[in-house]
Amino acid sequence: MTPASLRIEDLTIRFGGHTAVDAVTCAFQAGELTVIVGPNGAGKTTCFNLISGQLRPSAGRIFKGDRDITGLSASARAKAGIGRAFQLTNLFPQLSVLENVRLAVQAQHGLGPVIFRRARSFGKLRDEAYSFLEATRLAGVAAQPVSALSHGDQRKLEIALLLALKPDIFMFDEPTAGMSVDEAPVILELIEEIRKDKAKTILLVEHKMDVVRSLADRIVVLHNGALVADGLPNEVIALPLVREIYLGMPEESAA
Amino acid sequence: MNQTTNEPQGQTRGGRTGRLIAYGLIGIIAICLFFAPLLFPDVRSQEVAARICIFIVLVASYDLLIGYTGIVSFAHTMFFGLGAYATAIALKQMGPGWDAVIIGGALGVGVSVLLAALVGLLSLRVKAIFFAMVTLAAASVMAVLASQFSDFTGGEDGIIYKVPKIFSPATKLLTDENGKVLTIFGVKANGKMAAYYFVFFGSLILYFLMLRIVASPLGTVLEAIRENEMRAEALGYKVVLYRTAIFCIAAAIAACAGILRAVWLKYTGPETTLSFAIMIDILLMVVIGGMGTMTGAIIGATVMSVAQFYLKDLMQLASEATAGIPLVPDLLDPDRWLLWLGLLFILLVYFFPAGIVGTLARKGHHP
Numbered sequence: 001m002t003p004a005s006l007r008i009e010d011l012t013i014r015f016g017g018h019t020a021v022d023a024v025t026c027a028f029q030a031g032e033l034t035v036i037v038g039p040n041g042a043g044k045t046t047c048f049n050l051i052s053g054q055l056r057p058s059a060g061r062i063f064k065g066d067r068d069i070t071g072l073s074a075s076a077r078a079k080a081g082i083g084r085a086f087q088l089t090n091l092f093p094q095l096s097v098l099e100n101v102r103l104a105v106q107a108q109h110g111l112g113p114v115i116f117r118r119a120r121s122f123g124k125l126r127d128e129a130y131s132f133l134e135a136t137r138l139a140g141v142a143a144q145p146v147s148a149l150s151h152g153d154q155r156k157l158e159i160a161l162l163l164a165l166k167p168d169i170f171m172f173d174e175p176t177a178g179m180s181v182d183e184a185p186v187i188l189e190l191i192e193e194i195r196k197d198k199a200k201t202i203l204l205v206e207h208k209m210d211v212v213r214s215l216a217d218r219i220v221v222l223h224n225g226a227l228v229a230d231g232l233p234n235e236v237i238a239l240p241l242v243r244e245i246y247l248g249m250p251e252e253s254a255a
Numbered sequence: 256m257n258q259t260t261n262e263p264q265g266q267t268r269g270g271r272t273g274r275l276i277a278y279g280l281i282g283i284i285a286i287c288l289f290f291a292p293l294l295f296p297d298v299r300s301q302e303v304a305a306r307i308c309i310f311i312v313l314v315a316s317y318d319l320l321i322g323y324t325g326i327v328s329f330a331h332t333m334f335f336g337l338g339a340y341a342t343a344i345a346l347k348q349m350g351p352g353w354d355a356v357i358i359g360g361a362l363g364v365g366v367s368v369l370l371a372a373l374v375g376l377l378s379l380r381v382k383a384i385f386f387a388m389v390t391l392a393a394a395s396v397m398a399v400l401a402s403q404f405s406d407f408t409g410g411e412d413g414i415i416y417k418v419p420k421i422f423s424p425a426t427k428l429l430t431d432e433n434g435k436v437l438t439i440f441g442v443k444a445n446g447k448m449a450a451y452y453f454v455f456f457g458s459l460i461l462y463f464l465m466l467r468i469v470a471s472p473l474g475t476v477l478e479a480i481r482e483n484e485m486r487a488e489a490l491g492y493k494v495v496l497y498r499t500a501i502f503c504i505a506a507a508i509a510a511c512a513g514i515l516r517a518v519w520l521k522y523t524g525p526e527t528t529l530s531f532a533i534m535i536d537i538l539l540m541v542v543i544g545g546m547g548t549m550t551g552a553i554i555g556a557t558v559m560s561v562a563q564f565y566l567k568d569l570m571q572l573a574s575e576a577t578a579g580i581p582l583v584p585d586l587l588d589p590d591r592w593l594l595w596l597g598l599l600f601i602l603l604v605y606f607f608p609a610g611i612v613g614t615l616a617r618k619g620h621h622p
Contacts, residue, residue: 052489078491086489092482095475103479106472107491113500114472122472165490 003065005030005201006082006169011050011060020046022225023060028169031198033191035212035233036205038222044205045087047222048173051203052084053077064169078107083167085158087174087205093147097138097157100146101129104164129164136160137186152183159187163194169201170194176211184211191215213237273615280611281550284557292451296442303564305451305519307557308458309512314540315465315552316508322547323469324501325481327383329534330390333397334371334506336529338363338513343414343523344407351417360514364507371506375499398529413524422450422518450519457515461508466549468504477501478547536563543603545610554611562599567592 004027011024021043028034036044049055051062053074061070069077078084092100105128106112133139136156141149146157159175172191176184188211194200206212212219212233219236221229229236236242284307287294291304313335320326338360345359370393378389401408408414420426426446429437437444468474479487480494488494517523526532536559544555567589574587607614 054485054489073493074485074488075491075493078489084489086486090483090486090489092479092486094482095478099475103475103487104490106475111472112476112492112497115468117472118467118470125472161490 004028004063005065006051006203007063008047008051009061009063011047011062012058013046013050013055014058020225021050021057024222024225024227026220026227026230028201028203030168030201031195033195033202033204033215033217034220035216035218036203036220036222037207037212041224042222043225044222045173046225048084048171048203048205052082052171078165078167081168082171083162083165083169084171085162085173085175087177089151089154089158091146091154091157091161094145096143096145097133097149098126098129098142100157101132101160101164102126104161105129105132108165132160132164135163135190152179155179156183156186159190163190168199169203171203173205174207175204176206176208188215273617277550277554277612277615281553284553288455291455292448293440293442299564301447301451303560305454307560308454309516309519310536310540310556310560311552312458312461312465312512312515313509314537314544314556315462315549316505316512317537318541318544318546318549318552319465319468319477319501319505319508321541322545322551323474323481324477324498325383325484326379326498326502327387328390328502328505329387330374330394330397331505331509331537332529332531332534333390333394334367334509335513335516335533336397336401336525337367337370338510339517339523339528340401340408340414340513341366341510342514342517343416346416346418346517347414351419353419356419356514356518360511363513364510367506367510368503371503372499375502376495379495379498379502394529394531394534398525398531401525401529409524411525413522413527415522418450418518418521420446422446422453454515454519457511461511462549462552465508469549473497473500481547539600541610543600543607543610545607545613548610548612548616551610551612558603558611562596566596566599570595 007027009025011021012019013021024043024047036047038044046055050057053072053076057070061068063069064077064080064082067080069080069082072080092103095103102125105125106122109125111122111125130139130142133142136159138153138156138160141153146154149157155175155178159172162170162172175187175191179187191202191204192215195202204215206215216233218231219229219233220227221236221242229239229242288304288308291301295301295304313331317328317331320328320331341363342356342359345355345362349355349358374389374393378386381389402410404410405412417423421428423446426449427436427444428446428449429439429444431437442448476487476492476497479490479492480497484494487497513528516528520527540552540555540559542555543558544551544553570587570589570592574584574589577583577587603611609617
């Protein structure tokens with residue numbers, strides 16, 4: 001069997017007396033789209049923060065392929081191919097939309113430390129940045145500062161930055177949260193596009209059950225920081241435990 | 256009616272006019288500085304013009320830190336002083352030659368960069384407020400060292416020295432057919448003029464260097480760090496290294512400004528380079544001009560320097576003119592110039608909250 005593209009072992013983080021992520025062990029394969037579900041406070045985003053390096057685990061290890069990346073900084077992990085889109089919009093508000101994406105493209109090409117050339121002279125970077133804006137339907141607002149964008153457009157820009165990093169592992173944290181009904185499909189199409197490349201691994205935190213059902217190859221359920229279920233969508237959704245802690249909520253059963 | 260419907264357009268147009276006004280002001284300042292020896296030949300005006308040139312560089316390099324990257328440092332005068340003192344000591348010890356300026360200057364810049372790298376790597380990881388405190392401590396230590404090592408630095412009295420011969424007032428820069436110093440519009444083309452243009456072109460080169468840095472890919476990364484440090488890290492940029500790099504670059508440029516200051520004044524002491532009063536001047540100039548705008552440094556340094564030098568004169572005149580009126584002449588007494596400078600500053604901040612350039616260009620796209 002080929003090694004998993006991403007593997008976490010006994011991943012644990014404690015904040016004071018509270019264990020937010022509790023000894024989670026899990027492996028993710030290339031070509032697979034895993035949806036992580038769980039009620040609010042289950043530790044989904046914390047788990048993402050541990051994998052992408054914003055937080056350091058109290059215990060446990062993280063492997064990308066065979067490589068132990070537990071000790072790497074967030075910037076080194078981004079360079080190693082772990083890309084992340086954030087749940088709460090997390091951009092550079094006073095820079096233009098194009099500049100935001102160009103920063104990601106430039107990072108991916110390793111051109112950050114270039115001092116004595118004008119950034120605008122890098123036509124290739126600009127064209128590449130534009131291509132990601134076109135993919136996310138943002139080309140029309142390229143020159144605007146991010147602070148002037150609608151919430152939905154800011155969410156799309158999050159995705160554009162992630163695409164521009166060209167990672168092996170894509171991590172989406174509720175990509176469609178707060179989006180209007182006609183905006184969400186754009187994002188879902190983009191995710192479908194990425195998964196056609198079987199070398200990529202996709203991790204997705206999502207609340208909307210219709211999205212989960214339509215996208216997931218596999219579902220992982222977190223509850224109080226612990227992994228309580230892991231398997232094919234139909235199996236996991238059918239588990240009584242899962243129905244009780246997550247899907248059994250009145251508004252969810254209505255959906 | 257029309258105004259409400261056209262608001263977005265009106266805003267961009269407002270930003271454009273604002274930028275035109277800002278560029279117009281800068282054009283006037285640049286022309287005045289370039290022709291300063293001809294337009295304002297008296298000694299005091301020459302002092303002001305040279306001070307403006309040097310402070311534009313100093314303020315712009317400080318703005319690379321505070322305005323572009325979001326680093327708050329109080330050690331900028333330390334690097335300025337290192338450049339000035341190293342040049343001054345070399346000129347004193349080695350005699351007034353270019354070799355002394357080059358060796359002293361290179362040493363000053365080198366030590367500044369080393370010190371900046373050390374302070375940066377050790378403490379740019381910590382919270383901004385702690386870093387500000389560390390730089391404050393480092394700057395204080397440097398000021399104490401300068402006053403204690405009086406054998407080298409002249410202590411509180413500073414050092415007086417000679418500069419390369421081309422800058423001495425007796426030097427004939429250009430001569431007429433009789434072998435006498437050439438006079439252009441009644442101004443002698445002597446060594447003083449050479450010294451001024453050394454300062455002017457030195458500052459100009461440093462300023463263009465900074466414009467280049469700001470427009471480079473690195474410049475965008477710096478702004479990204481200011482805007483959202485965590486996200487810059489998540490894109491793969493090592494924030495600590497970038498911060499340290501720009502801290503070193505700003506330190507090197509401040510040290511170069513120090514060299515210009517040392518050569519121009521022929522005197523280096525704590526009051527001219529290391530004092531905390533200069534640090535406060537720099538901060539005020541950045542705020543007046545507009546943080547995060549290279550052009551703001553030009554306007555900030557000019558407005559502040561002109562006010563510092565000429566407000567007293569203006570008040571003297573005003574005080575004499577109002578001599579008959581009770582109370583007013585007392586209020587306008589030249590001794591109260593700081594009160595009026597303070598008022599001027601409050602008014603500027605009130606009407607230009609983002610600095611003069613920042614507010615004028617606010618609605619437009621940043622350069």
